[in-house]
Amino acid sequence: MKIPSLPRSLTSAVHRLSACAVLSLAAFGASAQPAEDRFIGLIEPIKAQKPYKIGVTVVHLHDDFYKGIVYGIEDEAKRSGVNVVQVSVAGAYGNVREQFAQLNAFKTLGVDVAVVSAAAFNGYDPILKSLKDAGIMVAAVGIPVNSANVAFGVLQDDGEIGRTLADAVCKNNDPGKILTVPGPAGAEWARLRYVGFMEQAKKCPGLAPVEGAFGGALGLQHGMTQTSDLLLRHPDAKYVYTPEISLAMGAAQAIRQQNRKVKVVSSSMVKEAIPMVKDGRLLAVVSEPGIIMGRLIVQYAIRQLEGKPTPKLSAPDKSSPYAYFNVPPELIRPDNVDKHPYHIYEIPPADWRLPVKQ
Known part of the structure; x- marks a missing residue:
């Protein structure tokens, strides 16, 4: 039996509806794709209520660990509505005088948060106390520093x-x-x-x-x-x-x-x-997920400045004189080396440029 053809106007309408349905399904599929979690489930990111100022000083920038920390801080600051006003480099482990001068400069810049990857474990207490007395929050990132004048640290065990x-x-x-x-x-x-x-x-x-x-x-x-x-x-x-x-x-x-x-x-x-x-x-x-550490520093700083909860941040104990979060270790072996998300954990984008100002 021959099926009668539809009128041209009705056929066009059906085609339009089909196209709309396809577009709607495509849009639904796109929106249904989960966004990549830059925090790998460690924290739910928030935005700052005001544009706080952050100063950063790290030991060196010879490897992806410290580059990752700086990139993580800078990128998360942009996403969260805060400003990185200074990134400084001590140059090497042991260059404490250079880093003391950089930390002192943060007072002149009027930063709200001073982030430090210390060039040595000991000897920082007086300079960090002076920052705290000036109303500047101190955060340790990447490696420990022996001072109770640090507000919190994002480290690794x-x-x-x-x-x-x-x-x-x-x-x-x-x-x-x-x-x-x-x-x-x-x-x-x-x-x-x-x-x-x-x-x-x-x-x-x-x-x-x-x-x-x-x-x-x-x-x-x-x-x-x-x-x-x-x-x-x-x-x-x-x-x-x-x-x-x-x-x-x-x-x-x-x-x-x-x-x-x-x-x-x-x-x-x-x-x-x-x-x-x-x-x-x-x-x-x-x-060593420097990028994640940098992002967490920004998020915990915002929460502390605004009096909000700081999930997973441990209280000071025998292992640390200040509150801290240790990012869990991820072991890379031949069986997972091609699957590891380096861009989330430790390696900044190839086109990213270091924002060092001192």
Whole structure:
């Protein structure tokens, strides 16, 4: 039976309705897509009631960790309605005088919040007290500083980072001797990671960690020099521990030069380390989510300035003289290195430019 055709006017109307339905469904599908969570569920972001001013000083900008912190602070400030008026750099660990001058400059700038990644663990209490007395809130980011005059910190549990790396070696099911390159002397974060690593490694049957000596600087050259010497003295080594990725990359280079089958574990992921994790030179690396830390600093600062709740911020205790939040460690291995969201955790966009003004 032949079905009668619809009148042209009705056919056009049906076509228009169908098109509208398709567009509506497309729009619904787009709106139904969940927005990417830049805080990975750690906090619900809010906007500031007024344009507070933030000053920032970090140790250096040689790696993605500190770059990520600065990017996270700057980008979150824009999203939240506050202003970053100064970003300063101490230059290196131990450059406390330079950083003291930068912190003093925040008083002249009239900042509401001074954010510091301290170049040393001790010695900051007087300068931070002077900021607090001037009505400036002090926040510690990335690494600890020994002062009760800090309002809060967004950090990471350095002992837990060490323990996580030791567990990664233990779970590799190939026990043996582990060489250690502990890191720079006087850096509390390096000491805590080393202690955590050694304590946990000694609990794993068959692992034999070799005690290392603190000293030297961070960097590829120092990691390569120290590891070369250790490999010559311990030809039966199976692993090398370093607390930070530039030392680890130097260690991996030393291992390759000596044509040895030794794996490295470390912390703080950078782009250059991705292929090294893939091919197994780096057994595991703990992500240090500088971007998330920077974002959390801004959000907690707003809440404290406005007297709002600060979820997940722990009260001062034996581990910290000020309230703090430790971002949980994320272990990057060959099986997840291609899936890890680096743009959320630690690596700023390629087109982002550092806003350093001093």
